[in-house]
Amino acid sequence: MTTDTFAKQMTVKFRVGKRLITLCGIAKGAGMIAPNLATMLVFIMSDANITQGALNKALKIATDDSFNCITVDGCMSTNDTVCLLANGASRNNLIGKGKYFKFFLKALHIVCLELAKMIINDAEGATKFIQIKVDKAGSVTEAKKVALSIANSNLFKTAMYGQNSNFGRIIAAVGSSGIDVKEKDIKINVSPLTKKDINVKVLLNRGNSHAVVYTSDLTPQYIKINAEYN
């Protein structure tokens, strides 16, 4: 059984010389979604002719910047799979390093990020799609840690559901992330809460790194689904 409410698929095409290459991905997932391990199944297929090393490297980079940047409920799972297959049927010149690797990576990143966003758009019981960008952080790791601390705060998520501009909860989540940041240095910008898509931007004034994380709100419907699901 699944709680997904729509099919998640994404296709990107690009050229290597005269050969057209297709990358097509499908995904399943709606709850028990957190970075690194989620109840998520993703299968991406391509006809590219590409070395195994390049394929592994591209998948690692693209996954870190997509599926590892989403959280529905902060709950990890044991069923996480991202699978990338390439059979070489397009007969392009073999992709290894260089500009064609960059093309492939770009296409793969688009497929992964769009599928990851679809999972958040289909998050169990959600009424909001929330992008949290933490900027001016000391490192990417730090930026992601702060972004996830906000994204996984039940009080932040319920405020988003209630269209409640209680931004003290964002500050509290930044503080509880454990980063040594000064209150007076933090700048917070939140787009209008009446829309479905919400953008939260947090500036830490500690450096020049940033990270983006996607999440949903926490709603009575999420509880209903998971109180009943066996």
Added chain:
Amino acid sequence: MTTDTFAKQMTVKFRVGKRLITLCGIAKGAGMIAPNLATMLVFIMSDANITQGALNKALKIATDDSFNCITVDGCMSTNDTVCLLANGASRNNLIGKGKYFKFFLKALHIVCLELAKMIINDAEGATKFIQIKVDKAGSVTEAKKVALSIANSNLFKTAMYGQNSNFGRIIAAVGSSGIDVKEKDIKINVSPLTKKDINVKVLLNRGNSHAVVYTSDLTPQYIKINAEYN
């Protein structure tokens, strides 16, 4: 404004020689409750004659085993206070070390633990009072880490609300705590879910340490309260 629904107070009396000593505590707190920092105010007063060192030591130990063992929503706050005052009015022989310190600590621990449990009993929107005991852990820190991972899992908390025996969620929370534990070594025991008071016992088979954490379920009413609260 507060979301507390009842007054939280606890009194314990004990004797030092012929002198009767009273310890009386009052607490406020219902949401944004997590170990180390909570939206919680606790004031404990005593007429004991006790050294400042003994008072500090007793408060540290009693707090670790009470207020730092409760979580409602895993959300830290900036407003945490536990305050212990003793004015010496009972004119007992000065308490420093030894058996009278143990008496005082015992009394203080009872006051703190009962107040902490009252906070969980009054947790925002809760229908369940849940005790999670992790035993046979490699250390107390490890036991507490696993217990808090379960207690803060939204999927565990919604299952408790739904009286849903989906114990895979407990296993998943143990796994996502990061402790290197083998699935076949874990034993889980859960009391009947139809009752208000739920006991969860998890054995890790890694050592002889244990920890107890108290939490509540996650309900639509919690979301309603926090979607609206400004």
